[in-house]
Amino acid sequence: MTHDALIDRLSEGLKPVRRRRLSVDLLIVAVICAVELGLFFGMGAARPMPMLMPQPSFWWRLGSLGLIAAISAALTILSFNPVYSPRRASRWLLAIGAICLAVGFLINAGPDADKNLIARLDWPAGLQCAKKMILLSIPAVIGLAVLMRRGAPTDGRRTAWLAGLAAASWGAFVFVFACPFNDPLYIAVWYSVGCGIVTAVSRLILPRLTRW
Amino acid sequence: MTESEWRALMVAAQSGKGEAYRRLLTEVSLWLHRYYVRRLPAGMVDDAVQEVLLAVHEKRHTFDPAQEFGPWLGAIARYKWIDRLRAMKAAPTEELSDSLAIRDHGDAVQDARSLEMLLARLKPAQAEVIRLVKLQGMSLEEAAARSGQSVALVKVNIHRGIGRLAALVRDQADDA
Numbered sequence: 001m002t003h004d005a006l007i008d009r010l011s012e013g014l015k016p017v018r019r020r021r022l023s024v025d026l027l028i029v030a031v032i033c034a035v036e037l038g039l040f041f042g043m044g045a046a047r048p049m050p051m052l053m054p055q056p057s058f059w060w061r062l063g064s065l066g067l068i069a070a071i072s073a074a075l076t077i078l079s080f081n082p083v084y085s086p087r088r089a090s091r092w093l094l095a096i097g098a099i100c101l102a103v104g105f106l107i108n109a110g111p112d113a114d115k116n117l118i119a120r121l122d123w124p125a126g127l128q129c130a131k132k133m134i135l136l137s138i139p140a141v142i143g144l145a146v147l148m149r150r151g152a153p154t155d156g157r158r159t160a161w162l163a164g165l166a167a168a169s170w171g172a173f174v175f176v177f178a179c180p181f182n183d184p185l186y187i188a189v190w191y192s193v194g195c196g197i198v199t200a201v202s203r204l205i206l207p208r209l210t211r212w
Numbered sequence: 213m214t215e216s217e218w219r220a221l222m223v224a225a226q227s228g229k230g231e232a233y234r235r236l237l238t239e240v241s242l243w244l245h246r247y248y249v250r251r252l253p254a255g256m257v258d259d260a261v262q263e264v265l266l267a268v269h270e271k272r273h274t275f276d277p278a279q280e281f282g283p284w285l286g287a288i289a290r291y292k293w294i295d296r297l298r299a300m301k302a303a304p305t306e307e308l309s310d311s312l313a314i315r316d317h318g319d320a321v322q323d324a325r326s327l328e329m330l331l332a333r334l335k336p337a338q339a340e341v342i343r344l345v346k347l348q349g350m351s352l353e354e355a356a357a358r359s360g361q362s363v364a365l366v367k368v369n370i371h372r373g374i375g376r377l378a379a380l381v382r383d384q385a386d387d388a
Contacts, residue, residue, distance in 0.1 A: 003258070003265070004238075006262055007237040007238060010237060011234035011237065012230060017228075019226060082288050083283050151271075151274055154287050154291035212267065212271065
């Protein structure tokens, strides 16, 4: 097909399009997250919350994960614009993650440090935590994947990584309301496992699903 | 055509005005031809132009009239270009056509200079075999004999070198 023939075919019967708006994408993600959080509380899954609230680690987890989720979700949505490159911002995000982790160890430097490592990690409970975090991140992953498919990211791999990180940290954020564990080692290990799985799977799958 | 004219045509196209869209795509195809003729083997230019026209069509809703049209189009063209470089890397070396050699005309001087600057950032062994096979059109065996590398090593160095070139181009684009 020649260029002219292709141009004719594309111009004929052209229909108006609804422009993609950053604010609408942000709103969609916020609504998905709000509905999920509402259902989580509505189903009574956040029962341990009153017991957790006096603990500094509860606020540390909530603040850190909320911050990472918000920043990475915003960067993901910005990356749907072909002109925006998330490369530099991703590095800052990694630095923020490292700072959050360091702050956690400082404010709660191992209340269970006298226990041995195996007991602190509590494998059966840790695997359950990771599984729940993964499940809680699914709505956000799906929402971001749909938006990514509609957008035009020109750095698909990094955008997919960011989308996975945003969804994973959101899933972990929601799970904080139900997680009774306080040991920073346990949190660092099992939250990283849950978030890491979601991020890695998103990084592998989303570029294929959203290729354009 | 000026930036503001391009933008006005794109805004009209987003509203469903076919004639404005036709004018825009015609201008865009000329621009894309100039863009790719410097960056791709001659045999790939037309396909690349059409691929971007289709991408522009599919993603026209992502253009924000508050931004400039040129960078938006440039980002899409660059994205598709990197895609093509990756495809070249993935394709078996033996099946690449001779048309990969740089065309010998005036513009090619500038293109060759840009390419040389990129090649200079590769390992010497990689740059040498890319020059011999991809630019001078030698067979793998000829390149192996000329460079003193085994045929298998020539293949590996071409594969890795093109991958590295794609990464360099992407990094430059990100830094721009």
